[in-house]
Amino acid sequence: MMALKKLIIPFAAMMLCLGPPVSMAQPSGGDNPAADLASGAWELYRHKFVTGEGRVIDNKAGDISHSESQGYGMLMAVIANDRRSFESIWKWTRANLMTRDDALASWRWDGSQKPHVKDKNNATDGDLLIAWALLRASKLWGRADYKKLALQIAQAITAKATLDTAYGKMLMPGVHGFKANDQPDGPIVNLSYWVFPALNDLGLTSEAFPARPLLRSGLSLMREARFGPAQLPPDWISLSQREPRPAKGYPSQFGYDAIRVPLYLAWYSAEYPELLEVFARQWRKTPANGLAVVELATATQTSFLTDAGYxxxxxxxxxxxxxxxxxxxxxxxxxxxxxxxxxxxxSLMVIAERYPTCLTGSR
Known part of the structure; x- marks a missing residue:
């Protein structure tokens, strides 16, 4: 078999060091308006999407819950200093999604099915979000047990959901289903699973967690796995050939998953303007009614994302x-x-924690 060609990694990326941890923004009495906005938005979000028992619902997917939604809810509760909600969401997550024989969460809970968890495979981004939220909560509220749990999840991710490839150490979307022996086009990765600030902060906490190689591989994919006239990344990427390419069996598009990629990168650092500019340039071309899903081969905008959240x-x-x-x-x-x-x-959290002066006009 022909050896896979490694991604070209610029010298700056080769020398990549872990950055500072994301600041633990809290309601600030007016000196950080974005933090106040994020806390207020959490109250509205919690009222609509979080049940009394701590389940974060995805209303567009039949009111299911998944490890991703639980992790996001936990993160939001931390920035709002809402300890009661955090503990409720974590308690439900632990009781209902921690059904595997390791520290990872089953990815999907469906109240319309019996059993509610039919597929015990994990979703690695959900695990990262949960671990990161626990780590942040441990620092905010002085809970050493939360830190211990975060590190247990990080250890399980390292052992079961990373893969050494000719492209570097990769973050697999799940323990099962995405490696070379799982799909003809495998390994298959999803760049939106690289929650860059979570990787960074977990690496600062645990020397055993491979944050540096994972940050390097994510940044390299952002440089190399860009396709078509718009030079955007696909939601799903195959690493089966000498060059990364859109994965077979998945739409060849920059879609709902990939929109998170620049958000996570901006949350991690503003030191990669050449990467962030790719997305900004595309979005400035989009009509005023919203962003768009982009078919990569022709850069055709196939559906518009009109919601204010996009x-x-x-x-x-x-x-x-x-x-x-x-x-x-x-x-x-x-x-x-x-x-x-x-x-x-x-987005409000990112501004609060990385770019608070954006709302005041000063830099």
């Missing part, structure tokens, strides 16, 4: 690039559907 991501990218944002657009949060509403609250 537009909030674009505003964060503009802010990270040093350009003014539409303050009214990102500040006015009204819950709609689970995914765009989640992106909107996360």
């Amino acid at each position: 537009k909030a991501v674009a505003e964060v990218v503009e802010c990270s690039l040093g350009r003014p944002l539409n303050v009214d657009a990102i500040s006015n949060f009204t819950p709609t559907d689970y995914y765009p509403s989640t992106l909107h609250v996360l």
Whole structure:
């Protein structure tokens, strides 16, 4: 078999060091308006999407819950300093999704099925989000047990959901189903599973967690796995050949998953403007009614993402690039559907923790 060609990694990436941890923004009495906005948005979000027992529902997917939604809810509760909600969400997660024989969570819970968890495979981004939320909670509330749990999850991710390849150490979407012997086009990865700030902070906490190689591989994929006239990454990427390519059996598109990629990168650092500019350039071409899913071969916009939550991501990218944002657009949060509403609250969190002056106009 012909050896896979490694991705070209610039010298700066080869020398990549872990950055500073993401700041633990809290309601601040006015000195950080974005933190106050994020906390207020959480209250509206919690009212619509979080049940009394701590289950975060995806209303566009039949009111299911998944490890991703639980992790997002836990993160939002931390920034709002809402300890009661955090503990409720974590308690439900632990009781209902921690059904495997390791520290990882089963990815999906469906109240309309019996048993509610039929597929015990994990979703690695959900595990990262849960671990990161526990780590942040441990620092905010002085809970050593939360830190211990976060590190247990990180250890399980390292052991079961990473893969050494000719492209570097990769983060697999799940323990099962994505490796070379699982699919003809495998290994298959999803760049939106690289939650860059979570990887960074877990690496700062545990020397055993492979944060540096995972950050390197994620940044390399952002440089190399870009296709078509728009030079955007697909949701799903095959690493089966000498060059990364859109994975077979999945739509060859920059879609709902990949929109999170620049959000996570901007949350981690503003030191990669050449990568963030790729997304900003595409979004500036999009009509005013919203962002769009882009078919990669021709750069055709196949469906528009009109919800304010998607537009909030674009505003964060503009802010990270040093350009003014539409303050009214990102500040006015009204819950709609689970995914765009989640992106909107996360966008406020990114501004609060990385770019607080974007809302005040000073730099």
